[in-house]
Amino acid sequence: MHHSTVRRSLLKKTLAGLGCALLLSPLSLQIAHAADPEKEELKLGFIKLTDMAPLAIAYEKGFFEDEGLYVTLEAQANWKVLLDRVITGELDGAHMLAGQPLGATIGFGTKAEVVTAFSMDLNGNGITMSNAVWEEMKKHVPMADGKPVHPIKADALKPVIEQYKAKGKPFNLGMVFPVSTHNYELRYWLAAGGINPGYYAPAKGDITGTLNADALLSVTPPPQMPATLEAGTISGYSVGEPWNQAAVFKGIGVPVITDYEIWKNNPEKVLGVSKAWADANPETHKRLVKALIRAGMWLDANGNANRKEAVEILSRPEYVGADAKVIANSMTGTFEYEKGDKREVPDFNVFFRYNATYPYYSDAIWYLTQMRRWGQIGEAKPDSWYLDIAKQVYLPAVYQSAASELVAEGKAKAEDFPASSEEGFRAPSNEFIDGLTYDGRKPNEYINQFKIGLKPDSVL
Known part of the structure; x- marks a missing residue:
């Protein structure tokens, strides 16, 4: 019997034992007036990565059950199977790449309406190269x-790629999915160093993303990255933890940069659900978000004091299933580059600080700018289109409703969250590896700044 099923039967017996006493209590009157979840038993999917932590913590700490939800x-x-199962309803929701709900909504790859009301984390990725x-x-x-001076720019990789070209050899790199943060971060880093990562041309039937490429990027599922690197199929990869640190422990590769250094405090994963599911289960959805907010708070509480316990939980086979030492290397505020070169990176994984969990429209728009x-995205779009898509996919009203309930219940403080007047845009930032400024209200102006990449009105 699954843990949640066991807990549920115990909870029901306890409630039955309390009987009439509970019915007459003030708490019961509050419960009676609160809307019941439309669906109590839920199945949520995830990929074996450190940043699935909010799901594991909400389960292990009973936050789902506090909301009357019984979660498996x-x-x-892989990411495609996960997305397909959310769309078909086999999963009620899942730990998703931030680009997946957006990609599905605009019809790149799978066409479907997928939404998010919760951003799971900031940062958490790295780029690893083979030892050679x-x-x-x-x-x-x-x-x-x-020791190497960080951040290491892709300028240092350019001569290596030129050597490969001179020998007529392709330079192959792995990333986890075409609409993944890892793909866009790897492309961003390469392009900032004068390396063209190639274009997609869906109108011409070319969805490989390798048109005019100096480096050929292809999909490899995260847990398979180290073995694929070791086999020599790829020369490097962009992935989330623990699969960069795994390369260090195995002695097969060196992480050269973290995504924190490419784009400081970038949004990474989201809780994705189908729009049909969100429409049919508004109370359940809000409660899910409440439980996950609490998990994020727990993970970042008291200067990451709970991270050692989180590492132990994540190392279990049902979650990430990697050695606890490997997970701890990044999860506890450090990151190891070359073997023995361990540096302090306290914000490598952020689950609540800096409004990490709030679904900002500007975060969605950044992903759309990279797709363009x-x-x-094969054709020119006005700025208004980017905001329209962001509003279709990101649901801050659901988040704000969940946050205000947590405040009312004394489980969080109002100052923990963005103001209710929040319009969904982070302040413009230039904390990128190339120093360019991103303002989510001006996507076309942003796209126009890049030396490598399509311009706002380009057509392949």
Whole structure:
């Protein structure tokens, strides 16, 4: 019998035992007036990555059950299977790449209406190169006190790729999915160093993303990244933890940069549900968000004091199933680059700080700008289109409703959350590896700044 089923039967017996005493209590009067969840038993999907942590913590700490939800968590084979199962209703929701609800809504790949009311985390990814590539890169990386100066730019990789070209060899890199943060971060980093990662041309039937590419990017599921690198099929990859640190532990590769250094405090995963499910289950949806907000708060509480316990939970086979030491390498505020070069990165994984859980329209719009930049959106779009799509997919009203209930219940403070007057835009930021400024209200102006990439009105 599954944990949640066991807990549920115990809870029902306890309530039955309390009987009339509960019915007469003030608490019961509040419960009677509160809307019941439309659906109590839920199945949520995830991929075996450190940043599925809010789901594991909400389950293990009883936050789902506090909301009257009985959840089964189920690992999925890959991002496509996970998305398809949310769309068909086999899963009620899932840990998703932030680009997945957006990609589905605009019809890149699978066409379906998928929404999110909860951003799961900030940061959490890295780019790893094979030992052989790193040895060549290192010749072009500034050093201080015998160690590489960070952040390491893709400028150091460019001569390596030119060597491959001169020998007529392709330079292959892995990323996890065409609409993943990892794809856009890897492309962003490469392009900032003068390397063209290639274009998508769906109108021409070319969805490989390798048109005019200096480096060929292809999909590899996260847990398979280290083995694919070791086999020599790829020369590097962009992935979430623990699969960069796994390369360090295995001695097969070197993480050269974290996404925190590419775009400081970038949004990473979301809780994705189908629009049909959200429309049919508004109370359940709000309660899910409440439980996950509490999990995010727990994960970041008291300067990450709970992270060691979180590492132990995540290392279990039903969750990430990686060695606790590997998970702890990034999850507890450090990150190891070259073997032995461990540095403090307190915000490598952020689950609540900096309004990490709020579904900002500007976060959605950034992903859409990169889809346009690389040809996944094949034609010019006005600024208004970007905001319209963001509003179709991101549901801050659901989040605000969940947050206000947590405040009313004394489980959170009002100052923990963005103001109710929040319009859905983070302040413009230039904390990117190339120093360009992103303002979510001006997507076309942003796209126009890039030296490599389609311009707002380009057509392939």
